[in-house]
Every structure is written in structure tokens, then in C-alpha cells.
Amino acid sequence: MENTANTDTTKIVGEKIKTLRQNLSITIEELAQRSNLTTEQIERIENNIDIPSLAPLIKIARVLGVRLGTFLDDQDESGPVVCRKQEAQETISFSNNATQSRKHMEYRSLSKSKTDRHMEPFMIDVAPTQGSDFILSSHEGEEFIMVMEGTMEISYGTTTYLLEEGDSIYYDSIVPHHVHAFEGQAAKILAVIYTPI
The missing domain is CATH 1.10.260.40 (lambda repressor-like DNA-binding domains)
Structure with missing residues (x-):
């Protein structure tokens, strides 16, 4: 299913x-x-x-x-949107051709029905991976990440941040960055992405 x-x-x-x-x-x-x-x-x-x-x-x-949400919308709702736990089960696997671990993250959109949104909140399941050859990317906007389970490593410019359960980070996406699990272990994060049009 x-x-x-x-x-x-x-x-x-x-x-x-x-x-x-x-x-x-x-x-x-x-x-x-x-x-x-x-x-x-x-x-x-x-x-x-x-x-x-x-x-x-x-x-x-x-x-x-x-x-960005235009690509993910499934309904049109301009008022508040409540996403129940059981409704956030459909996953989106974004691939990255630059890495061997093409589908190492499964995104669960928490706002697909909200059409006029400027933020994209996702619950992301990070699968265990073998590779450590990460390619940093950049784009307009801002990102907020909170670690729900496990430990995450965020490469941001020339600095690497280690985030444990309950830790969060907020950064400008224009700086080259990459988000991945520490030592390839499984993890879960809440990510909110803002992108100006």
C-alpha cells in the first residue's frame, strides 16, 4: 500500500x-x-x-x-489544517542521484492540504545508510530541524553540528548544507522548510 x-x-x-x-x-x-x-x-x-x-x-x-508546496498539494484548504498522526503515513522518497543511498529519507508531509502555505513541515524517517560521501547543496530559504529520535549530523558550510534527541537547529539554506544520520544510524526528525517564491 x-x-x-x-x-x-x-x-x-x-x-x-x-x-x-x-x-x-x-x-x-x-x-x-x-x-x-x-x-x-x-x-x-x-x-x-x-x-x-x-x-x-x-x-x-x-x-x-x-x-514548493504546489508540487505536493493534494487538496485545496485555505483555513487551518490539522494533520492527525494516522494521516501522516503516506511517504515521499526524494532521491538524490549524487549519492549511493538514493532513498535514505522518507518524508511525511504534515501540511499537504494547506494551499497558501509558505512553510513545508515534514516528519522525516532517516534510514540506516552505509555511505559517508555527502554532497552539500544550497537553495533559497530557511530550515528548522528538531531531532525526535537518534542522532543527526548537519554539515553546514565548513562546520559540522551533532544533534541528539531534543536538539534543534535553524539555518539559512543558501549556505551549502547536508542533513544525515550520525554514523549511518536510523533516526527521525521534524523539519520545517521555508522557501520564498
């Missing part, structure tokens, strides 16, 4: 990007150039082969002039 949810979400993201791009009469080549991605990356995303990690997704959203 969960795999079906992942596939459906992936298809929605790819189709929404393609539709938005076509509505704006932007070619795949133009979108790639303006978002600093390759045409192959854009094609793979639009054809539902890949769902990108957050940084490329945020760059695509900025070029298309939409919120």
Missing part, C-alpha cells in the same frame, strides 16, 4: 511540473538552464523516473514562480 502511495505522489510531482512548465511556454532546456539542472534531470523528473531531492525541486519551483 505504501509503495502505491509513493508512486502516486511521484507521478503527481512530475505531472505538475510538466503542466506548469508547458503553461508558461518554457522548454525543458530553458527550465534546465534557469534552475542549473541538466535537461536529462528535468526529463527524468517529468517522466516520473526520479523525484528529486528538495534542493532541485525548490529551484524548479522558483523558476516556475510557484511555492
Whole structure:
């Protein structure tokens, strides 16, 4: 059941990007150039082969002039949105082609029904990984992370921060960064991402 949810979400993201791009009469080549991605990356995303990690997704959203949440929305609700524990079970696996551990994080969106949002809150399950070859990325906006279980390592610029259960960090996303579990152990974090349009 969960795999079906992942596939459906992936298809929605790819189709929404393609539709938005076509509505704006932007070619795949133009979108790639303006978002600093390759045409192959854009094609793979639009054809539902890949769902990108957050940084490329945020760059695509900025070029298309939409919120990051536009790609994830499933309903239209402008008032308050309550997300019950059992409703946050559908996961989104963002891949990152630069690492061997392509799907090491499963994102549970806590706000998919809120259409006019500026923040993206996620509960993220971090799977155990073997690799330690992390590639830092940067994008517009800010991020807040609180460790719910386990220990996390945040590479931020040239500094590395070790966060244990109950610890939190708030930083500007424009500085190259990478979030991963300490020594490849499983963990769980609450992450809130803000991206200006």
C-alpha cells in the first residue's frame, strides 16, 4: 500500500511540473538552464523516473514562480489544517542521484492540504545508510530541524553540528548544507522548510 502511495505522489510531482512548465511556454532546456539542472534531470523528473531531492525541486519551483508546496498539494484548504498522526503515513522518497543511498529519507508531509502555505513541515524517517560521501547543496530559504529520535549530523558550510534527541537547529539554506544520520544510524526528525517564491 505504501509503495502505491509513493508512486502516486511521484507521478503527481512530475505531472505538475510538466503542466506548469508547458503553461508558461518554457522548454525543458530553458527550465534546465534557469534552475542549473541538466535537461536529462528535468526529463527524468517529468517522466516520473526520479523525484528529486528538495534542493532541485525548490529551484524548479522558483523558476516556475510557484511555492514548493504546489508540487505536493493534494487538496485545496485555505483555513487551518490539522494533520492527525494516522494521516501522516503516506511517504515521499526524494532521491538524490549524487549519492549511493538514493532513498535514505522518507518524508511525511504534515501540511499537504494547506494551499497558501509558505512553510513545508515534514516528519522525516532517516534510514540506516552505509555511505559517508555527502554532497552539500544550497537553495533559497530557511530550515528548522528538531531531532525526535537518534542522532543527526548537519554539515553546514565548513562546520559540522551533532544533534541528539531534543536538539534543534535553524539555518539559512543558501549556505551549502547536508542533513544525515550520525554514523549511518536510523533516526527521525521534524523539519520545517521555508522557501520564498
